[in-house]
Amino acid sequence: MATVQTKLFQEATEELISGSEAVGIACALADVDVITAYPIRPYDTVMQYVARLKADGAFDCDFIVAESEHSQFEIVKHASAVGARTFSGSSGVGWFYAFEAITVTAGLRMPVVAMVGNRALDDPGAFGVEHNDAMAVRDLGWHLYWVATAQEALDTALLAWKVAEDPRVLLPFALSCDGSFLTHSQAIVQVPSQEQVKRFLPDYQRGTLQLHPDNPITIAPQVNEDWLMEIRRQTDEAMRRTSGVILEAYDEFKEEFGRGDPSPFIEEYMCEDAEIILVGMGTLAMPTRVAVRRMREAGKKVGFLRVKFFRPFATEEIQNALGGAKAVAVIDRDYSYGSPSYGGVLFHELRSALYPLSERPLMLNFIAGLGGREVMVRDINEMVETSQKAIDTGNIEQTTTWVAVRE
Amino acid sequence: MTTVQDLPQVKGVKNIPMEELYSSGHRTCQGCESALVMRLMIKAAGPRTIVLGSTGCMYVANTTYYSTPWVVPWMHTQLGSSGSAATGTAAGLSSMMRKGKMQQEPINVIAFCGDGGGMDMGLSAISGALQHDEYNLLILCYDNESYANTDIQASGGTPWGANTTFSPPGKETRIMNTRWKKNMAPMLAVGHPNVRYVATACGSYGLDFNNKIRRALTIGGPTFIHSIDPCPKGWDYDPKYSHELGMLAIEVGLWVQYEITDGELMLNGPSRAIAKGIRKRKPVEDYLMRQGRFAHFTPEDIKHFQDKVDESWEKWWLPGVIPISAGQEE
Numbered sequence: 001m002a003t004v005q006t007k008l009f010q011e012a013t014e015e016l017i018s019g020s021e022a023v024g025i026a027c028a029l030a031d032v033d034v035i036t037a038y039p040i041r042p043y044d045t046v047m048q049y050v051a052r053l054k055a056d057g058a059f060d061c062d063f064i065v066a067e068s069e070h071s072q073f074e075i076v077k078h079a080s081a082v083g084a085r086t087f088s089g090s091s092g093v094g095w096f097y098a099f100e101a102i103t104v105t106a107g108l109r110m111p112v113v114a115m116v117g118n119r120a121l122d123d124p125g126a127f128g129v130e131h132n133d134a135m136a137v138r139d140l141g142w143h144l145y146w147v148a149t150a151q152e153a154l155d156t157a158l159l160a161w162k163v164a165e166d167p168r169v170l171l172p173f174a175l176s177c178d179g180s181f182l183t184h185s186q187a188i189v190q191v192p193s194q195e196q197v198k199r200f201l202p203d204y205q206r207g208t209l210q211l212h213p214d215n216p217i218t219i220a221p222q223v224n225e226d227w228l229m230e231i232r233r234q235t236d237e238a239m240r241r242t243s244g245v246i247l248e249a250y251d252e253f254k255e256e257f258g259r260g261d262p263s264p265f266i267e268e269y270m271c272e273d274a275e276i277i278l279v280g281m282g283t284l285a286m287p288t289r290v291a292v293r294r295m296r297e298a299g300k301k302v303g304f305l306r307v308k309f310f311r312p313f314a315t316e317e318i319q320n321a322l323g324g325a326k327a328v329a330v331i332d333r334d335y336s337y338g339s340p341s342y343g344g345v346l347f348h349e350l351r352s353a354l355y356p357l358s359e360r361p362l363m364l365n366f367i368a369g370l371g372g373r374e375v376m377v378r379d380i381n382e383m384v385e386t387s388q389k390a391i392d393t394g395n396i397e398q399t400t401t402w403v404a405v406r407e
Numbered sequence: 408m409t410t411v412q413d414l415p416q417v418k419g420v421k422n423i424p425m426e427e428l429y430s431s432g433h434r435t436c437q438g439c440e441s442a443l444v445m446r447l448m449i450k451a452a453g454p455r456t457i458v459l460g461s462t463g464c465m466y467v468a469n470t471t472y473y474s475t476p477w478v479v480p481w482m483h484t485q486l487g488s489s490g491s492a493a494t495g496t497a498a499g500l501s502s503m504m505r506k507g508k509m510q511q512e513p514i515n516v517i518a519f520c521g522d523g524g525g526m527d528m529g530l531s532a533i534s535g536a537l538q539h540d541e542y543n544l545l546i547l548c549y550d551n552e553s554y555a556n557t558d559i560q561a562s563g564g565t566p567w568g569a570n571t572t573f574s575p576p577g578k579e580t581r582i583m584n585t586r587w588k589k590n591m592a593p594m595l596a597v598g599h600p601n602v603r604y605v606a607t608a609c610g611s612y613g614l615d616f617n618n619k620i621r622r623a624l625t626i627g628g629p630t631f632i633h634s635i636d637p638c639p640k641g642w643d644y645d646p647k648y649s650h651e652l653g654m655l656a657i658e659v660g661l662w663v664q665y666e667i668t669d670g671e672l673m674l675n676g677p678s679r680a681i682a683k684g685i686r687k688r689k690p691v692e693d694y695l696m697r698q699g700r701f702a703h704f705t706p707e708d709i710k711h712f713q714d715k716v717d718e719s720w721e722k723w724w725l726p727g728v729i730p731i732s733a734g735q736e737e
Contacts (some may be wrong), residue, residue: 060505
């Protein structure tokens with residue numbers, strides 16, 4: 001990591017920082033109590049920054065260097081149970097090493113916020129981005145959000161604690177940041193003041209669920225078939241409720257900080273009247289936007305929809321955004337071997353979400369950018385050409401295409 | 408470091424607190440020594456304590472939804488997580504108290520694990536916890552020498568040759584468990600020189616158990632206690648002999664009772680008498696043959712076992728504790 005500069009963020013400022021540093025600053029602004037670290041690239045840049053903040057006295061937290069990712073996530077889970085605000089994170093197989101702890105965190109309804117610096121899963125080794133690591137929590141009760149810029153990383157981290165710790169929700173939040181493209185890339189970021197964050201983000205109050213001698217509860221006894229289904233249903237209800245809480249919190253966010261998109265769940269870019277809409281997540285938004293803009297300039301009716309929240313999945317908003325298109329081209333930076341159409345995870349979610357529509361667009365899937373390979377403007381152009389061909393012939397020749405891959 | 412509670416050493420069994428903080432509401436087996444260990448542990452620690460229980464008998468048999476024996480706050484943790492659960496709980500409390508988000512008060516943090524969860528899967532996390540001098544916590548390993556919750560499978564704490572569902576004596580192979588029991592407490596004491604207190608204990612000696620728990624909770628920093636818990640189901644004996652078997656394990660010299668305080672080793676109870684030559688070790692056979700799990704042993708097996716125990720008392724640097732002896736220089 002380059003030279004790190006830390007300071008107290010008492011005044012709102014503008015900083016040239018990476019996505020990881022932005023999340024680190026969010027930790028300081030949110031006055032997080034317990035943070036656990038374990039090294040793995042690329043997420044750990046956030047922990048290096050937090051360590052520096054702590055060492056320089058920029059904020060006070062218990063910063064624990066754990067002996068494994070499993071312990072990293074178990075430690076914050078238990079700190080959360082006694083009422084502490086927590087932050088942790090990992091990447092790739094590190095996230096998988098912690099998986100037992102990750103799943104019980106959601107089962108126990110602990111509002112841990114974690115940064116996933118998306119990284120390809122071993123083996124063979126690769127440091128670059130793939131979404132399969134974070135994606136693995138999609139069924140477990142975690143909020144799952146894909147960030148596109150350093151600014152969004154900071155903003156969403158603040159939103160994350162607010163939503164996750166809301167007593168109506170109490171579900172953990174995974175902040176997915178593309179490895180290298182976001183974790184290590186610097187951009188100008190508006191850093192709010194401590195005062196603003198204090199107004200926006202209330203203290204974490206676990207209330208009657210707090211583990212403390214004054215509240216001697218028993219947490220997570222064995223339930224078996226007698227009660228497990230009801231408890232699963234409660235988590236399902238919390239996940240249903242969180243959409244409303246996110247909307248509410250996002251409105252407050254925009255009011256306090258004066259920035260944000262129309263929707264917290266998706267970002268629409270030139271989607272209005274578009275015949276072909278590309279869909280993707282994370283930093284590939286940048287080349288995609290460039291390609292779309294150029295095609296628009298050439299008179300082609302193309303748009304881009306960025307899915308921000310993968311969980312909860314904004315089905316209705318996405319139906320509205322994509323329902324009018326003739327073709328939808330889904331870019332997956334992940335894979336799901338042996339799945340329907342042998343495609344990616346995002347594609348299958350979208351096809352499922354659009355199925356109830358009476359008039360469904362043609363759906364094409366493009367697997368691209370695995371292991372950190374760059375997704376180029378020309379790749380996007382090709383996806384659009386392939387989609388146009390499907391519209392013209394009324395026939396999808398091949399549902400899933402691996403883009404820019406040596407055959 | 409946050410301060411610790413005032414938990415004085417108790418003299419005389421009648422002075423052990425009457426208050427039960429591990430009460431009815433569990434469904435452990437008749438003669439379960441681990442249940443007694445839980446009861447003694449929390450009696451000694453008192454009500455201002457948070458207990459974390461990793462998966463095992465003392466989770467599944469103790470806490471069934473809608474009932475709990477725990478009068479104190481209690482939380483389940485994963486099989487290998489006693490160390491990280493204790494660290495996380497202590498860190499959360501310490502951070503919030505320091506930052507004024509929670510009222511300042513010394514709260515005991517105890518995480519327990521079985522031999523499977525502690526000596527096998529959780530070893531790494533326990534080691535991690537013992538490196539954090541800034542947190543006051545106790546990890547208690549209740550060792551009934553098998554994965555007793557899941558059907559009595561061999562663990563790293565199971566004695567050599569014992570019959571478990573993963574090491575049944577068969578027609579071809581009599582001794583399926585060829586592993587010697589891990590020497591857990593010394594491994595942790597030697598490996599973590601900053602830890603101020605490591606002890607072994609046995610529920611058969613209630614007063615000693617009570618005082619060891621209190622020393623562990625009041626000395627400051629992370630501490631570890633390893634207790635040997637006879638298990639009627641896993642060891643295959645009549646439940647009424649649990650206490651007696653615990654005492655026998657010590658009297659034959661297989662289990663050694665001691666405390667390591669700031670790096671100083673003190674043997675106690677019968678182990679101390681054995682070490683001083685005041686008391687003779689009973690033959691290991693007296694212990695082995697009381698349990699069905701060793702019923703398949705031949706005289707050679709018993710001799711092998713006896714030889715190993717003799718070796719630990721006669722050849723080890725610190726008899727019964729540290730399995731190292733000084734090398735002979737040429």
